[in-house]
Amino acid sequence: MHTNAAIIGVGQSAYTRRPQPGQSTHTFIRDAVVAALADAEIDPREVDGLAVASFSLAPDAAVWLVQDTNGGSSAMNMLGHALRAVETGAASVILVTGGDATGLGGYAKVAANFNIVTQLHLAPLGHGGPNGVYALVTSRQMKTYGLQKSDYGHLAIAQRAWAAHNPYAVYRAPMTMQDYLAAPLVADPLSRYDCVPVVAGAQAIVIAYPDRCPRGRASLRVRAHRASFNYDNQEGDGLQTGISTFAGELWRAAGVGPEDIDVASIYDDYPALVLAQLNDLGMIPGSDLARFARRDIGERRFPLNTWGGMLSAGQPGGPAGGLNGISEAVLQLQHRAGARQVDGARLAVTTGYGMTLYRYGGTAAAAVLERAE
Amino acid sequence: MNRGVAIWRCVKCRTGFFPRRFLCSRCHGDAFEEDRVYQAVVEEISTIRHMLGQTDWQPRRIASVRTSDGQQITVGLTDESEPGTVIELFEENAAPFGAAKK
Numbered sequence: 001m002h003t004n005a006a007i008i009g010v011g012q013s014a015y016t017r018r019p020q021p022g023q024s025t026h027t028f029i030r031d032a033v034v035a036a037l038a039d040a041e042i043d044p045r046e047v048d049g050l051a052v053a054s055f056s057l058a059p060d061a062a063v064w065l066v067q068d069t070n071g072g073s074s075a076m077n078m079l080g081h082a083l084r085a086v087e088t089g090a091a092s093v094i095l096v097t098g099g100d101a102t103g104l105g106g107y108a109k110v111a112a113n114f115n116i117v118t119q120l121h122l123a124p125l126g127h128g129g130p131n132g133v134y135a136l137v138t139s140r141q142m143k144t145y146g147l148q149k150s151d152y153g154h155l156a157i158a159q160r161a162w163a164a165h166n167p168y169a170v171y172r173a174p175m176t177m178q179d180y181l182a183a184p185l186v187a188d189p190l191s192r193y194d195c196v197p198v199v200a201g202a203q204a205i206v207i208a209y210p211d212r213c214p215r216g217r218a219s220l221r222v223r224a225h226r227a228s229f230n231y232d233n234q235e236g237d238g239l240q241t242g243i244s245t246f247a248g249e250l251w252r253a254a255g256v257g258p259e260d261i262d263v264a265s266i267y268d269d270y271p272a273l274v275l276a277q278l279n280d281l282g283m284i285p286g287s288d289l290a291r292f293a294r295r296d297i298g299e300r301r302f303p304l305n306t307w308g309g310m311l312s313a314g315q316p317g318g319p320a321g322g323l324n325g326i327s328e329a330v331l332q333l334q335h336r337a338g339a340r341q342v343d344g345a346r347l348a349v350t351t352g353y354g355m356t357l358y359r360y361g362g363t364a365a366a367a368v369l370e371r372a373e
Numbered sequence: 374m375n376r377g378v379a380i381w382r383c384v385k386c387r388t389g390f391f392p393r394r395f396l397c398s399r400c401h402g403d404a405f406e407e408d409r410v411y412q413a414v415v416e417e418i419s420t421i422r423h424m425l426g427q428t429d430w431q432p433r434r435i436a437s438v439r440t441s442d443g444q445q446i447t448v449g450l451t452d453e454s455e456p457g458t459v460i461e462l463f464e465e466n467a468a469p470f471g472a473a474k475k
Contacts (some may be wrong), residue, residue: 105426124468
């Protein structure tokens with residue numbers, strides 16, 4: 001358990017589908033950083049550590065602590081680095097931030113040039129970037145677990161209902177199953193509402209000693225944090241994530257179990273990956289993904305991605321998308337989530353998933369967060 | 374267009390890989406020789422109907438296939454092959470494609 005480091009503030013910029021002239025990755029990150037420091041009640045001069053992740057900062061780079069390159073896992077990785085840095089005294093106040101403002105065309109270039117394998121073996125096929133990769137994973141998951149298209153719809157619809165209470169979400173209008181099923185196909189079996197919308201925006205969180213938590217606010221403790229990198233050399237089917245390699249250890253270290261969790265922020269660039277991560281975490285009884293989607297999500301029994309998730313709020317690049325899930329968990333545990341507050345939330349699990357090496361993501365990370373009374 | 378698809382075979386344990394590796398994940402050997410696979414079975418298919426940033430996109434089919442040597446690779450399908458179809462592999466530059474075996 002991390003007892004000498006805590007998340008003491010969170011902040012974000014506005015999200016927009018189409019950045020305007022004068023807006024850039026840098027301006028969005030600035031806005032998120034200013035908001036997070038204000039939320040943490042920290043003077044900028046006190047910050048002595050910085051962690052940044054972005055697909056669109058180049059040629060600029062972070063100058064102190066770390067620049068993480070693990071996409072959807074970056075936020076969780078940076079959180080781990082920051083916790084350890086504060087606990088070991090390497091820094092006392094660390095800003096962890098991520099953001100992107102690639103625009104749709106810019107993101108298409110990122111997706112086609114994600115790594116050499118993608119450049120050589122996938123992009124020339126017209127694979128459609130991550131949409132094509134995860135369309136194939138989704139088909140495999142449907143076949144393996146007996147899932148219907150509508151099962152994924154329950155996730156998209158439930159998250160859209162949460163997004164209605166998030167003023168930062170780019171899509172807040174209610175969605176019905178009819179809307180979901182009628183949406184145009186993007187990459188079979190994925191349709192519009194299965195594919196995370198790319199937005200411009202940024203997120204930031206502040207890590208410091210727990211006693212720096214603003215007065216009158218419950219401190220936020222990280223009970224356990226684990227990460228996995230290239231867990232199977234891309235030799236599996238992608239239906240298990242790296243979380244499967246450390247979930248037991250995560251829960252043991254946290255001293256709690258999946259059944260104790262009040263709210264979950266699960267990295268959601270595609271609904272299939274949400275189910276895969278929840279299953280790896282041991283949060284789907286009997287690995288019955290279909291029942292979980294229909295009952296626990298469809299009937300709103302389980303608070304999942306309560307800010308709307310990236311599927312409704314938008315994905316400002318993978319790094320900031322992951323930070324959004326952490327930030328939401330912090331707000332929920334500090335009972336600051338407004339109309340989307342989960343009553344009495346005390347424990348949360350957050351995840352990251354990313355780095356599509358070839359056929360699926362190669363990195364994953366998770367943390368168990370606790371409201372410290 | 375070249376017949377078959379290049380794979381990289383570990384000289385030490387003979388495991389074949391696609392994409393290319395520089396260390397063998399099975400025996401940690403560091404020497405590979407190029408080999409070719411010519412057939413695969415289609416496992417999953419997707420039609421890419423929309424491409425970010427493009428307005429005149431023509432749908433294309435891709436598939437996850439298992440080669441006769443055991444690798445799971447992603448190919449472009451140039452015909453209407455369905456899951457279970459045995460396809461012949463070919464490559465354009467380094468990109469793998471396939472079509473039903475005639």
